[in-house]
Amino acid sequence: MRLFLGLVVLTFLLGCSSTKESDVVTVEKAVCDIPYSTYQATVTGYCQEVRADLTEELPTTIKNIELKPVEQIPEVFWFSKKMEYTLNKQDGPAPLVFAIAGTGASHEASKMLSLQKTLYAQGYHVISISSPTFSNYIINATTHEDMTGDLAKDAKTLYKTMQKVYAQVQEEDNVEATSFSLTGYSLGGAHSAFISFLDETEKKFNFEKVVLVNPPVSLYNSVQVLDGYLDLVGDREAALDMVESIFDRFAEQYAVQESSKFTQDSIYSMFQGVDLREEELKLLIGASFRMSSTDMMFAIDASYNIGGFIYKNHEISKFESLTHSMHRADEITFTDYFDRHLLPWTIKLEPELTRDEMIARLSLKNLEDYLSKSDKISVVTNADDLILIDGEIDYLREVFGDRAKIFERGGHCGNMDRKSFVEYMNTQFTGEKS
Amino acid sequence: MKIANQPVKIFTSVAMALMLSACSSAPDIEANAEPPTVAMPDVKKEDTLIGRYSDPFEGFNRRMYYFNAKADEYVILPVVSGYKAITPDFVETGVSNFFSNLGEIPTFVNSLLQFKFGVAAETLGRFAVNSTVGVAGLFDIATPIGLDEQDEDFGQTLGYWGVGPGPYLVLPLLGPSSLRDTSGLIIDSAVHQATVNELGLKDEEALLLDTLRAIDTRANVPFRYFESESAFEYEKIKLLYMKFREIQIER
Numbered sequence: 001m002r003l004f005l006g007l008v009v010l011t012f013l014l015g016c017s018s019t020k021e022s023d024v025v026t027v028e029k030a031v032c033d034i035p036y037s038t039y040q041a042t043v044t045g046y047c048q049e050v051r052a053d054l055t056e057e058l059p060t061t062i063k064n065i066e067l068k069p070v071e072q073i074p075e076v077f078w079f080s081k082k083m084e085y086t087l088n089k090q091d092g093p094a095p096l097v098f099a100i101a102g103t104g105a106s107h108e109a110s111k112m113l114s115l116q117k118t119l120y121a122q123g124y125h126v127i128s129i130s131s132p133t134f135s136n137y138i139i140n141a142t143t144h145e146d147m148t149g150d151l152a153k154d155a156k157t158l159y160k161t162m163q164k165v166y167a168q169v170q171e172e173d174n175v176e177a178t179s180f181s182l183t184g185y186s187l188g189g190a191h192s193a194f195i196s197f198l199d200e201t202e203k204k205f206n207f208e209k210v211v212l213v214n215p216p217v218s219l220y221n222s223v224q225v226l227d228g229y230l231d232l233v234g235d236r237e238a239a240l241d242m243v244e245s246i247f248d249r250f251a252e253q254y255a256v257q258e259s260s261k262f263t264q265d266s267i268y269s270m271f272q273g274v275d276l277r278e279e280e281l282k283l284l285i286g287a288s289f290r291m292s293s294t295d296m297m298f299a300i301d302a303s304y305n306i307g308g309f310i311y312k313n314h315e316i317s318k319f320e321s322l323t324h325s326m327h328r329a330d331e332i333t334f335t336d337y338f339d340r341h342l343l344p345w346t347i348k349l350e351p352e353l354t355r356d357e358m359i360a361r362l363s364l365k366n367l368e369d370y371l372s373k374s375d376k377i378s379v380v381t382n383a384d385d386l387i388l389i390d391g392e393i394d395y396l397r398e399v400f401g402d403r404a405k406i407f408e409r410g411g412h413c414g415n416m417d418r419k420s421f422v423e424y425m426n427t428q429f430t431g432e433k434s
Numbered sequence: 435m436k437i438a439n440q441p442v443k444i445f446t447s448v449a450m451a452l453m454l455s456a457c458s459s460a461p462d463i464e465a466n467a468e469p470p471t472v473a474m475p476d477v478k479k480e481d482t483l484i485g486r487y488s489d490p491f492e493g494f495n496r497r498m499y500y501f502n503a504k505a506d507e508y509v510i511l512p513v514v515s516g517y518k519a520i521t522p523d524f525v526e527t528g529v530s531n532f533f534s535n536l537g538e539i540p541t542f543v544n545s546l547l548q549f550k551f552g553v554a555a556e557t558l559g560r561f562a563v564n565s566t567v568g569v570a571g572l573f574d575i576a577t578p579i580g581l582d583e584q585d586e587d588f589g590q591t592l593g594y595w596g597v598g599p600g601p602y603l604v605l606p607l608l609g610p611s612s613l614r615d616t617s618g619l620i621i622d623s624a625v626h627q628a629t630v631n632e633l634g635l636k637d638e639e640a641l642l643l644d645t646l647r648a649i650d651t652r653a654n655v656p657f658r659y660f661e662s663e664s665a666f667e668y669e670k671i672k673l674l675y676m677k678f679r680e681i682q683i684e685r
Contacts, residue, residue: 079660251684259582314467321459
């Protein structure tokens with residue numbers, strides 16, 4: 001957990017970069033001078049490409065909906081008693097897109113914001129839903145039977161949640177949808193595929209268009225990659241030294257910059273000065289992923305009295321120290337979650353199930369027939385997306401044919417606010433038909 | 435911890451001791467509770483980042499964090515958004531600039547105290563330009579002409595001279611701090627007060643000014659309690675605060 005440092009500082013730096021318009025006195029450089037790598041693009045964004053001209057005007061309402069009786073929300077999550085989502089509403093009737101966030105991300109994560117701006121500008125109402133791996137979603141929207149990470153079951157709860165949410169915005173905000181579409185990035189992309197498949201039989205939305213953005217092909221393969229970037233069990237010392245070194249270099253860079261303020265440009269130039277090596281960038285990505293999966297597991301733990309990082313049969317009070325849980329979670333990977341929790345949990349319901357069958361279930365390959373025949377579904381990703389292993393890009397090309405758009409560069413979701421990506425999205429979500 | 439300014443230390447110690455001693459954050463475990471199945475990793479606490487920053491006042495701090503989150507939600511943020519709604523943007527910017535300009539004085543004093551004469555000169559230049567051409571600080575003329583904004587406070591000065599942060603501390607309404615930075619804050623507030631006294635305001639005018647300053651400060655911090663929805667937000671913010679102060683002191 002000491003490794004959260006890098007990410008925490010990083011998040012803070014990036015978060016602080018949103019200066020008010022009136023503060024911006026110098027024109028930002030169009031692109032950055034950082035040497036490109038897929039890891040760099042994943043961490044800082046694909047800043048070598050020009051940013052898309054996304055609308056600043058985005059009418060945003062943060063909404064919440066009660067999905068469970070308040071008594072069922074654990075006290076430690078006192079701040080999370082309703083499920084939150086974002087609505088961007090057009091003035092009149094318009095087509096509507098649901099957007100699903102990636103692993104550990106909320107409905108208002110920065111990548112979701114890019115999607116919202118892109119889609120809203122095309123004339124859509126946009127409803128953004130947090131990932132089923134995000135604490136607020138887990139606590140409010142999941143059930144005891146549907147354990148997070150089982151894509152088909154996640155899709156089932158997402159589908160129900162989307163219906164309730166749409167009913168709410170119809171009633172409270174007079175949103176009128178002329179048609180429905182669906183998108184999601186990263187894990188949310190895989191969820192979108194499973195939701196669309198479910199919709200073929202349930203027919204509640206009859207999606208017109210479904211776009212999967214940087215989805216994993218096999219969830220298991222992808223989490224193996226990301227878990228591997230942060231190896232605390234194998235070599236804790238090395239990981240800690242690396243974090244300290246990254247941190248010291250950021251401090252040095254901050255010390256030499258002219259102003260004490262953070263701007264987008266100053267952050268890029270700090271990155272340039274720090275000159276992170278590949279292992280260091282991987283470490284940051286791995287730490288970020290670990291942080292997400294820790295939050296996810298803790299929320300499951302507390303919601304369903306699992307007793308993993310917390311005391312079983314113990315109601316955690318809102319002032320109680322959770323530091324011991326954070327220490328315990330330190331070395332636990334998403335793969336551990338799969339083996340120690342998700343798999344045994346599912347086997348209890350289906351005693352015949354094998355580990356390999358479970359791994360195969362959590363994959364787009366499970367929907368291969370459907371995906372290869374469904375003209376409304378397309379996929380957009382990058383040839384160097386680090387969550388895809390060898391052969392998976394080819395697999396996407398094969399299954400989706402000309403409905404697959406593969407950019408050469410961009411890492412994992414590093415280009416979602418860049419010009420060519422947004423242009424592609426605009427060809428998919430035209431907003432004209434209704 | 436090295437010794438900070440003695441009177442300040444005594445003052446804060448007494449105040450804190452009164453408030454902090456009563457609270458605990460240790461879990462009150464039920465009889466039928468079972469220990470977590472995931473064991474504690476076999477590492478010394480001092481060797482983990484979170485264990486490295488001592489938090490003996492955790493019980494108090496967590497309660498204060500909760501109080502601050504509630505105060506933010508029910509009082510401060512509504513006031514801030516009311517302020518933003520009724521005030522035209524250029525007025526908000528003017529107000530921000532005005533208080534930033536007043537803030538140049540403690541920055542100036544503290545950069546001198548750290549022998550950072552370049553920073554002091556730049557800050558003095560900013561203050562001179564913005565107070566005159568910038569109409570008493572309402573406009574920030576200095577930044578466009580290349581006098582960059584700097585940020586030094588007495589907590590950083592103490593850190594510069596080797597005073598460790600001491601225990602983490604969450605202050606009522608003001609949020610994350612440390613024993614050292616709280617001492618620093620008291621000194622900086624005194625400097626600020628002396629500046630305000632120079633303006634020769636009546637009591638109620640001074641109160642209005644302080645209120646406006648508080649609103650402006652909150653309006654410029656893009657942070658919402660529990661927006662992360664993480665159960666570990668307290669720990670993450672603590673780490674962030676302690677590390678960020680180290681970065682600032684390195685500067």
